[in-house]
Amino acid sequence: MHPDIDHILIPAEQVQAKVCEMGQQIALDYAPLGDVLFVGVLKGCIMFMVDLARATPMLMGLDFIATSSYGKSTESSGVVRMLKDLDTDIAGRHVLIVEDIIDSGLTLEYLRGHLLRRNPASLRICALLNKPARRIANVAVDYMGFDIPNEFVVGYGLDYEERYRNLPYIGVLKQEVYQKPY
Ligand code: IMP
Numbered sequence: 765m766h767p768d769i770d771h772i773l774i775p776a777e778q779v780q781a782k783v784c785e786m787g788q789q790i791a792l793d794y795a796p797l798g799d800v801l802f803v804g805v806l807k808g809c810i811m812f813m814v815d816l817a818r819a820t821p822m823l824m825g826l827d828f829i830a831t832s833s834y835g836k837s838t839e840s841s842g843v844v845r846m847l848k849d850l851d852t853d854i855a856g857r858h859v860l861i862v863e864d865i866i867d868s869g870l871t872l873e874y875l876r877g878h879l880l881r882r883n884p885a886s887l888r889i890c891a892l893l894n895k896p897a898r899r900i901a902n903v904a905v906d907y908m909g910f911d912i913p914n915e916f917v918v919g920y921g922l923d924y925e926e927r928y929r930n931l932p933y934i935g936v937l938k939q940e941v942y943q944k945p946y
């Protein structure tokens with residue numbers, strides 16, 4: 765375990781098992797439609813997006829969108845800014861947004877509105893992690909991996925100041941790492 769991690773919340777094997785389960789379910793649901801477009805929300809989605817796509821045995825497209833929210837680095841401010849838009853025309857496509865974590869829900873609420881204006885055939889949301897305690901915007905998530913407590917987590921794509929994304933597990937960061945005395 766990395767020394768900055770207080771404890772492991774979800775071990776790598778459990779993450780992988782859940783992602784496989786989610787991929788199977790998505791394939792079951794979308795197979796009759798014949799096609800799906802995964803839209804990953806950079807950068808937190810990267811590991812999840814790659815593993816989920818490999819676990820979903822059907823014809824699909826992959827695209828990415830990037831947003832940022834201003835504010836303290838362990839809390840989102842609610843102001844969402846678009847950094848990179850889609851390359852794909854989604855009109856008439858079955859779109860699945862792939863997110864690392866839903867916290868306040870403000871990012872997903874914003875993205876939902878943004879994508880719906882382009883008339884996709886359908887729009888669903890998939891998130892690996894959910895922090896129900898922090899929800900502000902009431903967005904319906906169609907595929908959810910794990911509910912987690914209100915703690916700041918890193919690993920499997922999730923970062924603190926761009927570090928720890930490569931950890932294979934979901935871990936709780938030691939408070940002293942992000943509450944350094946000045
Ligand atoms: P929102 O509050 O639901 O809009 O979440 C916005 C973004 O904040 C997520 O997509 C993550 O990138 C990031 N985020 C929220 N909670 C955590 C966390 O515990 N660790 C790392 N990133 C987080």
Ligand code: MG
Nearest residue numbers: 805806808864
């Ligand atoms: Mg994110």
